[in-house]
Amino acid sequence: MTGPDNKRLKPLKIGDITLANPVLLAPMSGITDAPFRRLAATLGLSGCTRDTLGPIPAAELARLTEGAAGPPAPWEFTRINDPGPPGGFGTWTLTLPDGRNLTVRLEPVPTAACDHRHESRAYQPNAPLRHLVQVRDYECTFPTCSRHARESDFEHAVPYDQGGRTCACNAGARSRACHQVKQSPGWTLTQPRPGWHQWTTPAGRIYTQGPKRYPA
C-alpha cells in the first residue's frame, strides 16, 4: 500500500505489535487496510485479499470464531460491552493464538448526521479523521474519477478559512486534478450529508456521489 497520505500517518502500536498505519474498524466499510489484512493473514484468516474484508456483522465474527471456513481459526473475537448497538458496533477483544489481547473498536461511519467525534480544530486532519474519510469515500469524490482516496487530497468542501470544519461532514477525497476542477470558476461542491458530495457544473448540472458501499 503506497500513497502520499499514508506516509503522513503515524505507525500505530497495539500491545507489542506495530502497524504501519493506524487501523480504523468500521462495520459499514469493513475492517480495512493492508496492515490489518497482513495481521489477519498472519493469524490464519483467509479471504483477506480484497481491499477490505467487507462488513463484519456479529454473526460473521461468531463464524470466524468457530473456524467454520476451514481450519480452526486461531483467533477469537469477544465483545466487551454487551450487547452494544446493533450491527456489531462496540468494543471487542481480539485474542491472538498466543493469548495476547488486542482491543478493537467498531464504529459506524457517519453518512446521515455527524457527531463531529473526529473533528480537528486545525486545518490538517488528525490521522483517524483522514483515514475515516479515505475509508468512507474510497476514491476521489468527483463522480467520473476513480483515483483511490489514499492517493487523493483530504479536502474541505467549505474552505477552512471560510469557517469550514475539519471534519468528516466537510471533508472529501479529491484527486489533485479534481481538486483543481473544484476551484475553477463556475463549479461548486457541497456536502449535504456526511459523505454525500454534490457537484454543480458551470452549466448547472448536479452530480452527487455517495459513500462507498463495500461488498458484504
Ligand SMILES: [Zn+2]
Ligand atoms: Zn462533522
Ligand SMILES: [Zn+2]
Ligand atoms: Zn479525481
